[in-house]
Amino acid sequence: MKPKDQILARMYVALTLLGLAPLAIAVQMGQIVLTETDTLRDQVRAQARSSVTIPAMRGAILDRNGRGLATNTARYDLSVDPTVEGFQKQAGTFFDKLGTLTGVSASRYRRQVRNRHSPQYVKLREELTPGQHETIQEWDVPGVILTPEFGRRYNYGTTAAHVIGHVGDGGHGLAGLELAYDDTLTGTPGRRIVRRDRSGRIEAYVGGTVVQPERGDDLLLTLDLTRQAALENELRRGVRESGAEWGTAVAMDPSTGGILALANVPTYDPSRPGRASAAARRNRALTDRFEPGSTFKLVGATAAIEQDLVSLDDSVETGDGWAVFHGYTMKDVQAHGTISFADVIAKSSNVGMAKTVTKLDRGTFYQYARNMGFSQPTWVDLPGEVGGVLKRTPQWSATTQTSMAIGYEVSVTPLQLLTAYSALANGGLIKRPYVVAERRDVTGKTLWKNEPETIRRAFRQETADTLRSAFKRVVERGTGTNAQVEGLRVAGKTGTALQVAEGEYSADETRASFVGFFPADAPEVALLVVLGSPTGGPHGGEVAAPVFRRVARRWAGTFPTVVARTTPEPSSVSAASSVDARSPTDTLPPGRPDVMPDLTGLSTRRAVTWLRERDIEPQLQGMGTVVQQRPRPGAALPTTRVLLTAAE
């Protein structure tokens, strides 16, 4: 074979081998496409598409007059994509204008853009206000990206904190209405389908599906901001003056069950829940159980009257103020001798009430307590409510019935107690308490209205009518004279429960309470005030009743029907010695004190006048009643810069 032929022959061999390569590649490609197309294409879609959530705006929480208690704030993050065409041309003026707008030097923004990590994205500033957002949008600079961040704003600070609750970082409710109505408030987040690359960077692309978010619904409450502020103000004062550890107060419309105001001391700032202790965040009105003491005498009185075992005028022998039941001695605060059953209630005689209740059989007494809602939750639309404890008759000891008659061996929540007294006020009906009156959509259209619910009739109308006069007498000349309000008839009951301290009931640790309603003959408001461990005097009549009186006085003017019923002259029974006769306008300290007084709850005119008289020119936001102040009460009295927030 010639060399040339050998070379050519070997070349043909090599050529044949190489020619097989594209064949193998074609087979491989065909195999991929024929056998794996579906699974691989799914993987392509899965890795290249991504869905980005567009947050929905949370619904607002409004008081009964539509004032925003909890609203949303939109804050904007400013980013730029410096690669967008036209950005560089305007960059210079843009940075200058931005510097002026935000009060940061323009060179800092330039540096941020120059030193960016990602080529097409650099975040320049967070937390821009809507006003700044609008201004920047008007500049119309290409490549500028403004993304909203929704925040929750509690417009009146700590006001109604325990009702409203608060939200967590993710914008979801953690307490109060924010938690209970989270689904309603949250709305439906939207989403946008975006493209994603291998480093996880996301970009929107033309034709990608966008589902717009739906804003959450608003809640319209039964609460009134002005009354709430007044109640909080007075409760705070009551706690301070009595030296109590804590206090809680709830007011309810007895005819509907709608909660008019609910306050707790200590309270917390819902925009900074983390700074407050768990105790401060607790809504004691529904989460705390306590032995009610004399306020629970309502149950025994109702049962005894309705069962015809006693009438209000019947005499009850209370003797020297003590009696022995099954080896245990029961004492009155002072000896009353033989008094009418009405006075047993008015003077809060333990002996008289215990003796009367022993005439009832156990089952009947238990049934009345149960029917009045004790031991079951009230089903209020706030989270965290507890039921309380009411022993069943088989568990009763020999002394249980007499103890329960005066409010021991039973534990209740403040809200349960108020609901029971509301039944006395409305003629015997246990109402379900509620806070949310309406649900409204973003346009203000009512979507749902809460219909007042009656859970059951606890006792007869006539019983209520009969008993009411006895509870009026409590205020007129009994233990509750401190709850008297000029020109307004009030019915109520004091309560002083010894607290268990170190295994024994201690007279130093009490829970002082007053629960009542006004006007007594056509009740508009049922109000309960509980003070925990007051040091200024253990009795409900001494420390809780004055809070009730001051609240009633400040509230009376806000109810037209109550105003119409107010008698022009002070009631004849007003005992000047025990009643603090100062009008609310006199609660401000005279002269120039060292510290800021509590101005909340006052009319703005009063507050401003008081400050001006002391050469302080306050800044005022809003009109009507002061609901928030800065500095806080007790802070050093400043000479300048006092900020008052008011609402009508």
Next chain:
Amino acid sequence: MSVIQSLRHKVTDRAPADKYVVWIVLALSAVGVVAVYSAVTYLAEVRAGTEPVHFLLRHLVRVGIALGAMGGVSLIDYRTLARYSRVALVGALLLLVAVKVVGLFSGGADRWLQIAGIGFQPSELARVALIFYVAVLLVKKQDYVKSFSRTFLPVLVWVGLTVGLIGLDDLSTALMLLLGVLLMSFVGRVSLLQIGGLVVLGGALAFGVLSTSPDRAARLEAYLGMNLFPNTDTEQVMSARGEQYQSRQARMAFAAGGLTGVGPGKSVQRDFLPEPYNDFIFAIIAEEYGIFGALVLLAGFFVLLFRGCLRIARDAPDPLGLLLAVGVTTLVVTYGFVHAGVASGLLPVTGLPMPFVSYGGTSLLANGIMIGVLLNISRHAGPSSAERI
């Protein structure tokens, strides 16, 4: 008569270059420009402030230089070039050493040499020079071609030196070069026994490099699906970001493209494949133009192979032309086939550019020069050339 003969001789000498090869190269370059433009979008996004157009223009300039070099070289007689092949090879080897030394001082293995701000890979120059010089050696030693000491050993020294230097940090290029030289030696009548020895040598070299580089070894293991070498972290390499990731992403590109493709510029996988404009341009073409588009591209290389061997090599006026044509053609075409094999998952993942299609300056230039040589050989072809030997 003699005047006419001499004129005819001149005309034969300067006969037009092979049109098929020219058209195929132009077509490959055109496809490359379009595909690269689509594939660089991600790169442009990642590098701040650059538009894809910027990379397109760079690529166009490089293609222009490569095609210009091809045209220029096609005008220079390959026998003239052959005279300088030894000098060129020595120069290329020195450059390779220089790169190594510079790399040592600047800290970090580098395949690049910076000359006046232009990155340049000496390995590509060495590639061309070695093919040339091996062809020259083989032709020179045709009379005693089966001799081990007189033919095989000198060839082996040069090949070993070049492949070894390149293989230090670019194993795939070294192996491709070795394959090309082996094919040339085979065609150049070197004893099969000796070539077998060279294969063993290549295998040993490859194993040695693989054993010292766990990363490479793991890549091969990932491909084979078995544990071959000690001290490799195959699991890690087979993870989402490893070699398995690359071949899986490439398979996804083929599947996404299907038979007819998703359309020009609509590739999604370019965002996920590493260096889609270079190592995986075939996968991007398959995604955008489908299996049909990919087959047309392969057909281009196939035609180039047969045109280069069956027409240009066979009709070459002398053994040097023949061997050179075979060497150059097989080297260019096997690059294309191996690139496609890697992209389609037939071969283990390695970063080889597709000639005239991929984005990459030096390799474009080297391929341009090689095809230029091929074209020049085709100019000397004649019906009588077969008898001239």
